Amino acid sequence: MKYNFSEIEKKWQAFWDTNKTFAANIDHTKPKYYVLDFFPYPSSDGLHVGHPEGYTATDIIARYKRMKGFNVLHPMGWDAFGLPAEQFAIKTGIHPRITTQKSIDNFKRQLKSIGLSIDWSREIATIDPKYYKWTQWIFIQLYKKGLAYQAEIPVNWCPELGTVLANEEVPEQIEKGFTVVRRPMKQWMLKITEYAERLLIDLDMLDWPESTKEMQRNWIGKSEGAKVFFPLKGFDESLEIFTTRPDTLWGATYMVLAPEHPLVDKITTAEHRTAVDIYKDTAKQKSDLERQALEKDKTGVFTGAYAVNPVNNEEIPIWISDYVLMGYGTGAIMSVPAHDERDWEFATKFHLPIVEVVKPAGNEKSDITKAAFCEEGIAVNSGFINGLKTEKAKKKTIEWLEEKGLGKGTVQYKLRDWLFSRQRFWGEPFPLIYLEDGTVKLLPEDVLPVMLPEVENYKTIGTGESPLAGISDWVNTTDPETGKPAKRETNTMPQWAGSCWYYLRFLDPDNDKELVNKEAEKYWMPVNLYLGGAEHAVLHLLYARFWHKVLFDLGYVSTREPFVRLFHQGMILGEDSNKMSKSRGNVVNPDDVINNYGADSLRLFEMFLGPLSATKPWSTKGIEGVYRFLNKIWRLVIDEEGNISKKIQEVKPEEDAERIMHRTIMNVTRDIEDMDMKFNTCVSELMIYVNEISRYDVIPAVLVNTLLKLLSPFAPHLAEELWSRLGNSATITFEKWPEYNPAKVQKNIVTVVGQINGKVRSKIEIELDQPDETVLEKMKQDEKIRSYIEGKQIVKEIVVKNKLVNIVVK
């Protein structure tokens, strides 16, 4: 009888469904384990063979943990708002809900066909009003806590798409041929900066890839320094700057403002007005990208104004330049060309004075006429801090500034507030209205959700507003509390909103009274293992941490961090070692693989390809290896007629067989538990085991039972089928994971390697745990070894127990 994978897989998927095998319920008698995949966006293209990699890995963990006695939560849902469906709607007139639902159905069908042990009763989608009700509810809490505000800021506006774009979305759209311009617009912002320090510090308590933590640290970008006030000559006002090197104040020979700095217009003299205005205009038209990537050469103009250096009362000129960014610090700097590369470049180009105030300590030399010296050193030409090392000099300067009221020690973060509104139709509406006098009013929680209206025209209305603004029935509403006319906010939330908290909703998906039931939250949180690609290392993972901390502060969640352990799976490339893409024509569809080889082969092969974290190419030939392996297991248990093989008998295994079994249990268990998620070696251990036992004329049943249990997380359908054919009526899902006896793993006779000067020359078989002297003696009697020592002087002898002997001769 042949291994009919498609019949077997359909049968067991139906079995798991009808028996609700993977439904998770709170059970305080068991330890819980929450294993979660990154929230998938159900694209219309469906899955490619790269997707099942992570899903298979988490599924193996889920199934393994169940067998280890854990109560496992393994849910799945859809991050379903998003631009592609909306763009498709503009083109075709088909409602995004319809296309999105179709994509979801397809994704779900594909995921189910892989045989994932997901509790589908907890399925959620961000586009479901029952879900986005609570996304809106969270926004209300953010607003009430003062963490949401409106600001007029320059944004990346894409006229073709009719929306603002997040900075990270810009390069992708430009590549597609869209244009992006900067334009100031009134936008909703979230004060993530208020949580900067905690987001930074709490990284230390997370078991995350070091690289990802480092990226978040860099993104948050903490730097310590001082703010300093420079009085403006001729004005009763000061210019505030931030510096990380207050010790170089004496070397500040000019100031630079960002072109957008509010003081620029005020201080510019009539003589320089035209030049300054022209410069400002050019700067305004440049996108962030142009300003950063293309402009290596410094530009700038003099404003005609002067500031007074508070440490020496020298008057120094104030320039404007776009190398100073309005978004960081105060948008103004003191320029110390001797000790800052950018300032040095600028000063050299515009012939501004360069004054040395730090000398390298020790014998090093620096020449500030050739390049800036940016390291720490000893202060010179700097009044009362002369001779001090940088660290001390900084401290003393700050003390002095604080004493005189001229400045203050302070901390700056690179992290900026989160631009939280999009001019899109397909997103969560904001739960607020504008009253007639223009004031913003939160809607009461009991009117949630604010539903997306039905629309027929998805095109942008050309005013820079979302298509929602064109639906007057919806926009014009009344204040539910006063009955007075009001207008709705027509911006929607970005896609990140829904994915910021979905891991909480899985715990209690149908609750219409609260975000998540307290008991459920306490029982299931935090997520024990969170798995997904490295591309979300900063944004999603930072945003979600931010919301979680807010919810923690408000008492809605009990943990400071949502995801204790994070793992990034590597990418699966096309067979040509390029990224899989339609345009390259190298996309492999899992549906085809499942049709040809079955889901178990797909799962097993995805794991066998290499360590989970590695980027590795797909191989159409390679899958045949694991397919043969599964066939071999089938033939091991089932004979030609479809009966249980007569070789399998209820007998006690011999010592050798038993040892191999225990060794396999040990190695597979160790490699599943391994933090590096190297399931490729688990598969290879199982192959070795099967190769070994299929040689036997009589196969003790315990060897087969053990095999099926060890196999079941990896190839669950085949394991279930053979398990049931062997006469077990219950699913293998909750069978106890096999235990091994370390004493039975060791062989009584071990091979000890004989080395001469570190080179392997011979091997001897010897009893386990012999004293070193005995092993050495035996080794020396070995014919080959003897021929190498004869006539030589033995310098050193090294014995590694049960492993090797190395004799050093001269």
Added chain:
RNA sequence: GCCGCCAUGGCGGAAUUGGUAGACGCGCUAGACUCAAAAUCUAGUGAAGGCAACUUCGUAACGGUUCGAGUCCGUUUGGCGGUACCA
């Protein structure tokens, strides 16, 4: 430029963390079965030399530590990911 990671046969990758390099699989070669093919099974498969037992070389390159290095240290080269005027 800066930060992080990586480099092992024709290919994907193993190597108990300093102790037999190349497990397992793909591919390839030969054989068995077959009218033939597929499937399956057996043997071989890092390179060079030798009839052979064996010998020498070999983990990107060079150097170091060590009885012993794919593994640790230094330098260099190549690749991947992130970031980019953050004062």
